[in-house]
Amino acid sequence: MTFSIVGRDGTSWGVAVASKFLAVGNAVPAAVAGVGALATQADANVAWKGIGLALLDEGATAEVALDRMLEEDDKRDHRQLGIVDVDGGAASHTGSACFDWAGGIVGDGVAIQGNILTGPEVVEAMKVAWDAGAGEQLSRRLLAALAAGDAAGGDKRGRQSAALLVVSDGAGYGGMDDVATDLRVDDHPEPITELGRLLDLNDLYLTASTEEERVPVTPELESEIAALVAAAGHPNLAAWVGTENYEMRVAEDGSWIDTRVLDLLREHRPGATD
Structure with missing residues (x-):
């Protein structure tokens, strides 16, 4: 069977x-x-x-x-x-x-x-x-x-x-x-x-990001991410990550973000198109 x-x-x-x-x-x-x-x-x-x-x-x-x-x-x-x-x-x-x-x-x-x-x-x-x-x-x-x-x-x-x-x-x-x-x-x-x-x-x-999937968060990217999560109704990146369950794909200290997660965040910005 x-x-x-x-x-x-x-x-x-x-x-x-x-x-x-x-x-x-x-x-x-x-x-x-x-x-x-x-x-x-x-x-x-x-x-x-x-x-x-x-x-x-x-x-x-x-x-x-x-x-x-x-x-x-x-x-x-x-x-x-x-x-x-x-x-x-x-x-x-x-x-x-x-x-x-x-x-x-x-x-x-x-x-x-x-x-x-x-x-x-x-x-x-x-x-x-x-x-x-x-x-x-x-x-x-x-x-x-x-x-x-x-x-x-x-x-x-x-x-x-x-x-x-x-x-x-x-x-x-x-x-x-x-x-x-x-x-x-x-x-x-x-x-x-x-x-x-x-x-x-x-x-x-549920799988941790590989080194190849990690994008370093530069000051410019940090500003972009802050604007994106604010537009999504969250006070900071950690709050957005916790809501969306991406803990395995963002550094706790904010030093890097997974490339797929970054793409998902950008896809949901106001005015974004498919």
Whole structure:
């Protein structure tokens, strides 16, 4: 009922998943930065999320962790699991009792699996997209692979939900945790497309500006910004930023502003045209 991809790229680990099932992101993905990631599906054993990550944290490889989980589960033939460890080792399991079509592919840093699919072309297309995305942001790479699987046929029952989880050390909001991306579309006619829209918003609001995106605030620009925020009805830049939720994209001391945020501010000035 589900197809997923678990991947590691550099110092990031993540999972992307889609299904004709309500809120698939609630059941399938799990990841911890510096430890690994996994997807549990088919007759999903959600306890495997904690068990699998604990085994990886103790130093088990993906294959060893998978074998240990299977040994202790009497419904292993009904389960499906993809797992990637701290070093990018990957393993995938498809139980013999999973509904057709069911299967998976593993590669360096990636485990792809699905059940109740239109056929093997789904996971094959996902692997091609994953390989083609080398060097891209992991969230984008996983989403592209998920979209490729959907375009190849996906879940043969249709579409309902999708989710994307990516972790990396210090990548969370304000650098206070490791969750770079945690997005869910729980019930939607085009969940993967909607997930892409949410990822665009996530990158704007919840991802810190890169050095290349930071525009130094010169005295001239400071005067322009002050006039723009005043015209927008705010006493200063900090007040406008807090209202619009751009805290990750403007320096606390006002020394720089993100180029996209500056463009958005200018677009809303009186008399601005599209």
